[in-house]
Amino acid sequence: MRSLKRVAAWAAIAAGSLGLMAAGPAPAQSSDPIRIGSTLALTGPLSATALVHKLVGDIYVDDLNSRGGLLGRKVEWLVKDDQSKPDVARTLYEQLVTSDKVDLLMGPYATGAILSAMGVAQRYNKMLIHHTFGIPSLAKYDKHFPAWSVGPKPEETVPTTLFDALAASPKPPKTMALVTSKFPSVHFMSLGAREVAKKRGIQEVLFLEWEFGNRDFGPIAARIKDANPDFVFVGNIGLEGNMLLEAMKKIDYVPPLHFHLYPAPGPMVAAPEGKNALSVTIFEEHPPYTDNPVAAKFVTEFNKRAKAAGFPYTKVEVQAAASFTAWQLLEAAVTATKSFDDAKLADWLKKNQVPTIQGVLRFDRGNNYGDDLMRIKQVQDGNWVTIWPKEVAAPGATLKM
Template sequence: MRRRSFTALATVVALSVAVAGCNRGGDEAGDSDPIVVGSTLSLTGAFAATGAIHKVAGEEFVDRLNAAGGLLGRKVEWKVVDDQSDQSKVSQLYERLISQDKVDLLMGPYATPNILSAMAVAQRHGYVLPQHTAVLAPQLTYECQFPAWSIGPTPNSFIPNQLFDAVATLNPAPKKIAVLTSQSGSAAFVSDGFGDDKAGVLSIAKERGLDVAVNVHYPPTTTDWAPIATQVRDANPDLVIDNGLGVDAVNILTAMKQLNYTPRKMFALFPAPGPLLAAGAQAEGMLSVSMFEPNQATLAKLPPEATEIVNDFTKRATAAKLPYTVFETQATASWNAWQILTEGVKAVNGTDQKKICDALHEKGVDTTFSGHLTFDPKDHNFWPTTQTLKQIQNGDWVTVWPADKAAAPIK
């Protein structure tokens, strides 16, 4: 097996920066060495719980790919490095993967800040970068980054409108809302808009005649949730919207429970799904965004391979002792990203980065869980969204909106 040097000379690196990505590869079908995909993931640190999901999904994909003959007749090897949930480390690690480890292909990391750092390196070297989870399209300007999760080119408008359309069908429909917003860049745009585009939950609620009774922005480092819970309880809104991350919604529910208060209806933007289910009756009826939930009604519409993937993931996630072992949005985004990468390679019969990028723009890609994806650089490659809303019903996440994709009606 050919060994990739960890000590490439600086002069060679400097000369190769402009051409490394564009000219690597070509027709490599006769090469017996593995095709190496390099990436970082947050395997430790604040993002580790979600990073572990992407690791299990990626390992499953590569194993299935190699069992089917690999890529271009060659085994695929995934070299994944722990970025420790530290954005400052990501650029250095991707530089090493490209310039020293000489990887053939790249896969993006988890979390928007890390993806932006990786994207800058990929652009500098001319590499294609599929990425799972950065959805704020205006930030992702590199024409050869390909999103595996799309909420369209203006997610700050799409998410509120989808939510308000859904809850408007309830009887009675919400009239008074509370908006709680993490100041994280991965969430605040849904409340406040982004850049010159000020559309978001707050402005769209006003346009729809909703009364915003509570409007709180909280730092991601918040540990005392009692003041926020008290404001919500005192306002007693019809709908609480938490545009937050991870376990924010669980912390808010816990603080509310200590006040003997349960919200009538609540939405959590990008939550950790397992902890919310573990919150029990307090979280019943919780709404959130989704790309895919393995509800039987949904799986029945997909080829048998989808059920095999879902079941295998659960086995692997259980063995890895993940707290939530269901193949849902994060795993789906990961699967899409790997399909974008490998189908691009197949389309050009090689690993030439420019050819892969052009082929994806020209042909798009078929995915198992999100259908055919098309990539338009004018929209930063963000394809027409397939996002749905899910709800906790009887202790399980169920797709409830839009109606034509729902496994159960919204409650």
């Protein structure tokens, strides 16, 4: 269900029954903390986005501890830098389980690292909640749970939502250039978008790929300009989209419409070239999302800390919301089961729906995925705002050309 009326009702229940981000006296804590281990891409090409996830985790853990922690035990979050490398993430998750002996795991950022972490979790029968895994068909472990609500077949449903938004515009595109990174989840989604566009009768005038880690986007920008499409679909992650837009600027080319799959949210919105950029979202900092009191409190705290940290974009958007949701799922499962046992937590999540700031999540469809709650947003007047579907769009917001 895309309507946020039901979400707001669920959120009110969550705030009251689970204590999520709620004020109140903290119960007495035992002397032994609960240790939660994870990695994040604190350095490397994914760091611009992973740092958002780090800030969100710090906010959530601080709030948890102010409310007495989990089941009255203080929470310690042990975070290691996987350097944006899946093989490093695999080694570090092994260390977290075997050497550091953490009680629970929280997933890293990006599909490759999450897949590595999932393999370790499966080896040791640990539950893994994660927030940005983009290829559901590869997530075959029965104790993994995605906070990124893309549904079991995002390669079909996500681009369908995008092209629905474009079809509702005053001038729907007839031609498309699709350029994409070979980063696994990005490439997977981009190939799905090709098929959806073809079924919609949109002519593909250019298809190009680049290796993840590429920094020379000049030739790609030139090919796009020569193709002269109505719409540019950019399968990017992190700062790749910014580098491509900068390369376009150097040759005096401005794409008429441009979509970026997984951009670094701050740098994209801050760049003049990012004007009118489109992307996917599950949450943006405006009504009706912020009508949820849990979300509103989180927004206030994130704004303050992001500004203090010098973030280029200090508002809550899709990355921050996905990370917050992951922590909500963990707290909900622990609170409901009154347990830290991985098997009990996983069993509860499979059988129950969880209200979160992005919507109500469930895990009873393919490979523990649930509904596709993805929406479309656009950079407008220096902010990301949801424009589609209409029932979750920012007040007065429509697609700008």
